[in-house]
Amino acid sequence: MHTTVASSPGKVLLAGGYLVLDQHYQGLVVGASARFYCAVTTFKPDDKTHFADNTFPIVVQSPQFESAEWAYTLSYLPELKIWKLSENTALRNPFVEIVLFYTFNLLEYTLGHEMFVQRWNNAGLKIKVFGDNDFYSQQERLSERGLPNTTQSLQSLPRFLPTGTTLSKVHKTGLGSSATLVTSLVAALFTHFGFSQTLTRQPEATGSSLSVDFLAWVHNMAQFCHCLAQGKIGSGFDVSAAVYGSHLYRRFNPAVLEPILPSEFTLTKLPTLDLPHLHSTLSPDHAGWDHTKQPAALPPGFRLMLADVDAGSHTPSMVSKVLAWRKTHPSAAQQLWDALGNLNHGLASLFQELTQEAHLHKDAYQQALDQFTQLPTHQWANVCNTEPTLQDSPIVDIAQRFVKVASTFATIRQYLRDMGDQSHVPIEPIRQTELLDRCMQVAGVVMAGVPGAGGYDAIFCVILGDASAKQVESVWNEWKDMNVSPLLVEESKGGVRLEDPDQILTGN
Ligand SMILES: Nc1ncnc2c1ncn2[C@@H]1O[C@H](COP(=O)(O)OP(=O)(O)OP(=O)(O)O)[C@@H](O)[C@H]1O
Numbered sequence: 042m043h044t045t046v047a048s049s050p051g052k053v054l055l056a057g058g059y060l061v062l063d064q065h066y067q068g069l070v071v072g073a074s075a076r077f078y079c080a081v082t083t084f085k086p087d088d089k090t091h092f093a094d095n096t097f098p099i100v101v102q103s104p105q106f107e108s109a110e111w112a113y114t115l116s117y118l119p120e121l122k123i124w125k126l127s128e129n130t131a132l133r134n135p136f137v138e139i140v141l142f143y144t145f146n147l148l149e150y151t152l153g154h155e156m157f158v159q160r161w162n163n164a165g166l167k168i169k170v171f172g173d174n175d176f177y178s179q180q181e182r183l184s185e186r187g188l189p190n191t192t193q194s195l196q197s198l199p200r201f202l203p204t205g206t207t208l209s210k211v212h213k214t215g216l217g218s219s220a221t222l223v224t225s226l227v228a229a230l231f232t233h234f235g236f237s238q239t240l241t242r243q244p245e246a247t248g249s250s251l252s253v254d255f256l257a258w259v260h261n262m263a264q265f266c267h268c269l270a271q272g273k274i275g276s277g278f279d280v281s282a283a284v285y286g287s288h289l290y291r292r293f294n295p296a297v298l299e300p301i302l303p304s305e306f307t308l309t310k311l312p313t314l315d316l317p318h319l320h321s322t323l324s325p326d327h328a329g330w331d332h333t334k335q336p337a338a339l340p341p342g343f344r345l346m347l348a349d350v351d352a353g354s355h356t357p358s359m360v361s362k363v364l365a366w367r368k369t370h371p372s373a374a375q376q377l378w379d380a381l382g383n384l385n386h387g388l389a390s391l392f393q394e395l396t397q398e399a400h401l402h403k404d405a406y407q408q409a410l411d412q413f414t415q416l417p418t419h420q421w422a423n424v425c426n427t428e429p430t431l432q433d434s435p436i437v438d439i440a441q442r443f444v445k446v447a448s449t450f451a452t453i454r455q456y457l458r459d460m461g462d463q464s465h466v467p468i469e470p471i472r473q474t475e476l477l478d479r480c481m482q483v484a485g486v487v488m489a490g491v492p493g494a495g496g497y498d499a500i501f502c503v504i505l506g507d508a509s510a511k512q513v514e515s516v517w518n519e520w521k522d523m524n525v526s527p528l529l530v531e532e533s534k535g536g537v538r539l540e541d542p543d544q545i546l547t548g549n
Pocket residue numbers: 103109134135136137170171172176208209213214215216217218219220222271
């Protein structure tokens with residue numbers, strides 16, 4: 042039995058919702074510590090079982106859900122030189138089947154038929170999918186156990202807790218489960234079948250064991266499969282975060298995918314598949330992949346906190362309304378988009394400058410952190426002018442950048458509210474504004490906002506220090522107007538990576 046496990050992080054879009062759909066603007070996305078794990082195992086059922094030639098069984102299981110097992114058979118069609126995937130269960134999972142169908146066919150093309158078949162080793166594949174608890178609301182699990190809705194209770198829950206329901210009924214928290222499922226599954230299958238060996242540019246350091254080229258292939262394949270399964274071309278920031286973790290994302294031009302996206306995908310009616318064309322389109326060398334990712338992450342000492350707000354919103358209808366307003370009000374929208382775009386970019390630059398300062402002037406940076414942790418942001422500018430320890434160089438520059446981060450984000454929120462008011466979409470509805478403003482009164486809270494498309498789904502805070510975290514959590518606990526459930530999520534270190542199977546599969 043040979044097992045490969047790949048994991049990838051969920052996402053939180055701190056700034057750039059709606060704008061990031063347009064290639065002209067960027068989105069600041071943070072990779073979440075909550076991850077999806079895909080474990081791919083080659084199995085031989087028993088010594089007597091022999092599969093028909095060029096026919097391999099695949100079983101996919103999601104043990105955290107009811108009725109979440111999908112069985113497939115992969116069989117070769119010599120006349121078409123492609124692999125067909127047939128479903129052996131009535132249940133459908135478009136994300137899984139699209140990844141399996143296209144990844145195996147791409148592997149056939151890159152490895153060559155003989156090598157691809159050899160790698161199957163006359164065996165089948167068992168694929169297990171696990172998501173960290175934060176991807177799903179744990180409120181019912183906590184109340185079953187008589188536990189309060191706190192981070193401490195969440196920490197006491199076992200890992201990969203069964204949700205007690207089906208995938209279609211589960212309450213998701215908006216961390217991008219489908220993007221991270223697709224990304225980790227592509228990475229696990231590529232690795233299991235030795236795709237890296239086909240790459241001509243061999244490992245460049247990426248901080249993970251995976252090469253730059255490998256990551257680019259995973260990215261392109263995952264974007265393609267995710268778009269096809271979702272039935273639309275979103276900005277792709279969620280897939281990009283699942284591959285690369287935190288960064289400043291500029292989307293790819295969707296034109297790159299159009300020639301290879303079938304109008305519909307069903308396993309019963311095979312889509313036309315031109316493997317050389319699929320390969321050259323998904324190749325990182327294809328000029329159509331013009332997305333960019335600039336390094337951006339929270340500065341040292343800054344911590345992300347996230348809460349699920351039980352009210353919920355329907356993102357696709359919010360997006361279509363905002364985009365419709367933009368179309369009918371081009372000049373007002375242009376002004377707003379440009380102003381927001383500059384602020385979002387400015388925020389990412391401030392994060393980067395502060396990160397550099399933290400390394401160059403460690404003590405001064407720590408002194409600024411110590412000061413600001415104790416005060417709410419509305420007192421920061423004043424203390425910069427009055428506190429003698431903040432007057433010397435280089436600390437004065439650092440302190441001013443802290444102040445600028447807070448004021449920039451406050452203005453971003455104002456513009457997002459304007460966008461919502463003008464397009465009649467509750468991007469930061471008043472009930473969220475009240476909660477966010479209350480969070481901003483807590484000492485050491487740098488930013489509080491609605492992630493991604495906004496609405497009633499979630500809120501985030503970026504804070505300095507443990508004392509602020511505790512106070513923010515009590516604000517959430519005591520909030521009466523809406524049910525605000527903390528999550529354990531922090532910023533992730535890195536993007537997609539390979540894991541030790543023993544660590545993930547033990548007990549699962
Ligand atoms: N644990 C899992 N096992 C198998 N398939 C899953 C799993 N989690 C998600 N999926 C697939 O992803 C689909 C959900 O995708 P959808 O685009 O609706 O959510 P999402 O926007 O990624 O959610 P969120 O951002 O709230 O996590 C499921 O219907 C299923 O096909």
